Amino acid sequence: MNHETIKIACSDCNMRELCMPVGLTDDELDRIDGIIGSRRKIKRGERVFHNGDRFTNLYAIRTGFFKTCITSEDGRDQVTGFQMAGEIIGLDGIVHDQHTCDAVALEDGEICAMPFAQIENLSREVNALQHHVHKIMSREIVREHGVMLLLGSMRAEERLAAFLLNLAQRLHARGFSQSELVLRMTREEIGSFLGLKLETISRTFSKFVDDGIVEVKQRHVHILNTDALQDIVNPK
């Protein structure tokens, strides 16, 4: 193991409001700090975990941008999500003590490894932590319902519009601009997530530009008309 690891505390982490339950006592917070095993730097392209890896940790993203993807037997690939600071990855591994997807860094970043056995131990004593873990898993289930709606019933323009609005909203919640965003993934990865081919992503971007809804320079996207995007997602 040549990963750089640093001992760190949630209490110092500016992502705490995103990862952690609110209203903890100092004592509870200290105890949660104790289960954060290590902070690990991840380089672009590096995998946090891989399909088939033994499951031991959940990972909280401190910085950076990640994707999770599954590969079917015959080599089909599906991006199941893009994750950013404050989000938790690895929940797929619990059921069979083994990860069923890959988590890959799309840019350099840092993650906190949290041994799941310790999370279970501590959540028996800290009710807020227990409920928080349940909420995180439930949130992921609800998020995936939304993706199923997108994949099952939306057309290409609707999918891309929904995708851009979702990204912008999540970045905004982290203090970034609501209208300026930098895509950390390729057109192919967007396409894989949205169930479309990269050419369709490219064409749809071009159409949005023609319609004056966004400006696109490479991976820099400037949303000029949020309402128009919203109307595309939810045609009245």
Next chain:
Amino acid sequence: MNHETIKIACSDCNMRELCMPVGLTDDELDRIDGIIGSRRKIKRGERVFHNGDRFTNLYAIRTGFFKTCITSEDGRDQVTGFQMAGEIIGLDGIVHDQHTCDAVALEDGEICAMPFAQIENLSREVNALQHHVHKIMSREIVREHGVMLLLGSMRAEERLAAFLLNLAQRLHARGFSQSELVLRMTREEIGSFLGLKLETISRTFSKFVDDGIVEVKQRHVHILNTDALQDIVNPK
């Protein structure tokens, strides 16, 4: 409330291996019995819960066949899953104390309501229950990853073949035939789940019949060639 409710015990339930962790002591099993609030009969078409309902219970299906579906603002509908005996529904409600989908019975059945607050209480003391709850949620996340792969990358024939194999396998695990199944849902509901229109479902069934892979009489499906279905899902 005019729902018929019956006090019931997990220890008597023949679905126990499916709902419950294994290796519990008698004492632990008794305590889990204690949180099963009521057994409720559900008629075909009746809703177990509805989008917007306050979340208080998870529900274990004892008998019957159910669907869960979400509706978007503009009225789009997406079936997010079909559930049968031994499966748990309601996990979507945890994150916001409110259900975000509908659960509807596709045939008469019985469910066990399990107050989630009591599940949390007891799982602080019974480790096997705690871990079981985590596994159930993780299993649902992994299942949805599979649906995303299906919706994102498969063609109509592949989707329907995967759907039939999945149903047959789950029914087989419950002691039913591996090759004979009765669909409890309409073509439209299958289509909604698979991201296809009902006409496409009907046409694809017809094609499978022409190819000698299945026999279809209404909702009765006889799988004649499982390998052929498998080859459709996973073309080599």
Next chain:
DNA sequence: CGGGACGTTGACGGTCGTCAAAATTAGTGG
């Protein structure tokens, strides 16, 4: 027996995938 829900089939068109080529950018090593 009649009405309504459900299912099947056909014709046609639109959306998006496929294939190909060119343009632009990023990455690498000299």
Next chain:
DNA sequence: CCACTAATTTTGACGACCGTCAACGTCCCG
């Protein structure tokens, strides 16, 4: 810093797949 190669993106032409619309058939239940 520059040259060169690989990776990514854009755009076009064409066709396949599936959606839409319509008509008809079947089953179920009162």
